[in-house]
Amino acid sequence: GAVVSQHPSWVICKSGTSVKIECRSLDFQATTMFWYRQFPKQSLMLMATSNEGSKATYEQGVEKDKFLINHASLTLSTLTVTSAHPEDSSFYICSARGGENEKLFFGSGTQLSVL
Amino acid sequence: DQQVKQNSPSLSVQEGRISILNCDYTNSMFDYFLWYKKYPAEGPTFLISISSIKDKNEDGRFTVFLNKSAKHLSLHIVPSQPGDSAVYFCAAGDRYNFNKFYFGSGTKLNVKP
Numbered sequence: 001g002a003v004v005s006q007h008p009s010w011v012i013c014k015s016g017t018s019v020k021i022e023c024r025s026l027d028f029q030a031t032t033m034f035w036y037r038q039f040p041k042q043s044l045m046l047m048a049t050s051n052e053g054s055k056a057t058y059e060q061g062v063e064k065d066k067f068l069i070n071h072a073s074l075t076l077s078t079l080t081v082t083s084a085h086p087e088d089s090s091f092y093i094c095s096a097r098g099g100e101n102e103k104l105f106f107g108s109g110t111q112l113s114v115l
Numbered sequence: 116d117q118q119v120k121q122n123s124p125s126l127s128v129q130e131g132r133i134s135i136l137n138c139d140y141t142n143s144m145f146d147y148f149l150w151y152k153k154y155p156a157e158g159p160t161f162l163i164s165i166s167s168i169k170d171k172n173e174d175g176r177f178t179v180f181l182n183k184s185a186k187h188l189s190l191h192i193v194p195s196q197p198g199d200s201a202v203y204f205c206a207a208g209d210r211y212n213f214n215k216f217y218f219g220s221g222t223k224l225n226v227k228p
Contacts (some may be wrong), residue, residue, distance in 0.1 A: 003204035006158065036175070036218075043220040044159070044204065093158050103215060104149065104206075 004096050006107025010061055014115055020111045021079045023094030029074035030096035033045040034104075035067070038091040048111055084114040118142050119207050121219035128226050134192040136222045138205030142181045145207040149216065150179060153202045162203075163190070168177065195226045 003026040023033055031052045036044040041055075048069050050055040055056050056069035068080040068089075081088055093109040120139045136150075146167035150157035165172040165179045165188070172179050178191045185207040193198055194214045210223045 034215075043121075044206075044218040046215060046217065049215065060192065075118075089157075094167070100227075105161065106151070109158040111156060115201075 002043075004030075004094065004105045004107045006094050006110055007107055008110060010111045010113075012113045012115065015085050016083055016114055019081045019084055019112060021081075021092055021108050023079070023096070024081075025038045025075045025096045030077075031074060033077040033089045033096045035069060035077075035079050036095065037064060037108070038093065038109075045092065047079075048103075052077075081112065084112070086114045088112065089114045117220075118217045119205060119219040121203075121205060121222050123124070123222050124220070128195045128224065129156075130192055130197055131194045131226050134190075134195045134199065134224055134226065136190040136203050136205075138188050138190075138207075139182065139186060139196040140188075140207045140217075142207070142209060142217075143186070144209040145217075148179070148181060148188050149206045149208075150177075151204045151206065151218075152199075152203055153204060153221070155196075157205055163181075190194045192224075197226045197228050199209050201227045 005024045017105050031082045033050040035047045046059050047062045048073050050069045050071040052071045055081040058064050091111050094107040095104050118141050121176045149164040150162040152162050153159040163174050163177045163179050165181050170181050202221045204221045205219045208216040
């Protein structure tokens with residue numbers, strides 16, 4: 001079945017630094033990928049829709065300059081958390097539609113801890 | 116305002132019995148629904164889906180029921196197995212914006228041996 005790879009799975013960084021998370025569709029082309037954020041014991045919150053070759057569409061309340069999304073190819077989208085602060089610590093997950101019946105497949109997630 | 120709600124944060128079931136996980140949504144435009152299973156520190160894994168033209172979809176031990184008038188769906192797992200212990204999320208999307216899915220907060224299922 002369709003596979004989405006997300007890297008890194010865990011990252012710890014100092015406050016003020018930037019962190020890049022990659023999301024790849026391994027065996028299918030994804031013109032659209034999605035980025036979610038999950039706080040403990042809460043639901044997955046859609047942050048933005050990443051469109052290949054164009055600007056990402058952000059959900060209300062998500063800072064565009066804070067969370068930079070680049071979808072440079074049909075198989076890769078990146079999320080960069082710029083000038084990360086402790087409140088950005090969270091579990092970030094990407095997804096892409098593909099495979100049979102265009103289902104939504106998820107990456108394994110990235111646990112970001114900002115010190 | 117949360118559009119998809121899972122009001123039971125946890126559920127405990129004996130092995131071999133039925134597990135019923137519930138999900139409610141508020142947006143009548145939603146016409147495609149999915150259930151995902153998630154282990155700690157991993158991304159969600161797709162389980163089963165249903166479109167609004169159906170009221171039931173079955174895949175092995177998993178069955179999803181949709182009640183459009185009540186804006187309610189449920190996931191039945193029969194028989195439940197200890198390996199089913201995980202957090203289950205329901206998600207809903209709408210026909211005009213199919214790409215976007217909204218998730219419930221999840222129900223943690225514990226299947227006791």
